[in-house]
Amino acid sequence: MSERNLILIGPPGSGKGTQAKRLAKRFGIPQIATGDILREAAASGSEAGGRARSIMERGHLVPDDLVIDIVRARLAKEDCNPGFILDGFPRTTGQAEALDAILREQGRGPVRVVALVVADEELVRRILSRGESRADDNEGSLRNRLEVYDRETAPVLEHYRSALVEIDGMGDMAQITDAIVEALTEQR
Numbered sequence: 001m002s003e004r005n006l007i008l009i010g011p012p013g014s015g016k017g018t019q020a021k022r023l024a025k026r027f028g029i030p031q032i033a034t035g036d037i038l039r040e041a042a043a044s045g046s047e048a049g050g051r052a053r054s055i056m057e058r059g060h061l062v063p064d065d066l067v068i069d070i071v072r073a074r075l076a077k078e079d080c081n082p083g084f085i086l087d088g089f090p091r092t093t094g095q096a097e098a099l100d101a102i103l104r105e106q107g108r109g110p111v112r113v114v115a116l117v118v119a120d121e122e123l124v125r126r127i128l129s130r131g132e133s134r135a136d137d138n139e140g141s142l143r144n145r146l147e148v149y150d151r152e153t154a155p156v157l158e159h160y161r162s163a164l165v166e167i168d169g170m171g172d173m174a175q176i177t178d179a180i181v182e183a184l185t186e187q188r
């Protein structure tokens with residue numbers, strides 16, 4: 001059986017985490033959310049975790065090396081054999097290039113990249129009304145996260161031009177999942 005290697009990219013508030021969970025379940029592959037892994041590290045009280053926490057709270061990106069090491073180790077685990085869905089990585093073109101190298105090293109098949117598209121005003125509205133709020137869900141941090149997305153992460157879409165499907169992220173959660181699944185099956 002061929003692997004299903006997916007990357008989900010979208011700005012903060014685009015529903016990326018929700019869709020990653022739903023796709024992981026649908027396809028029986030693990031969701032690898034670098035934000036979740038970093039939040040766990042921050043909560044553990046380790047030195048690297050403490051450094052990551054203050055960066056995350058301000059809405060900036062933690063250093064590439066740190067997340068690249070996390071992802072390399074995570075992808076080497078056996079539960080990733082049938083594939084994986086990366087949620088929140090890569091966020092810079094440097095990370096995308098490192099991921100290409102990791103996947104080559106590990107002898108993995110090609111990736112498909114799903115980009116969720118949501119208008120800026122809707123992102124701000126969604127995040128500031130999020131029921132379960134995070135330490136980085138305040139207005140200053142959110143502004144940074146949106147800027148960082150436009151400046152650092154949007155160029156990653158260009159890196160994956162030929163593997164990319166863009167999905168409208170406005171509207172019903174279940175319908176968006178169906179649209180993603182359909183787009184992924186259509187093109188292969």
Ligand code: AMP
Nearest residue numbers: 034035055056060061062067088089091
């Ligand atoms: P997220 O839960 O995906 O919104 O990530 C929360 C925060 O974790 C981000 O705002 C960054 O500070 C940090 N983070 C998560 N993934 C990455 C990544 N791939 N590169 C750098 N920082 C990251």
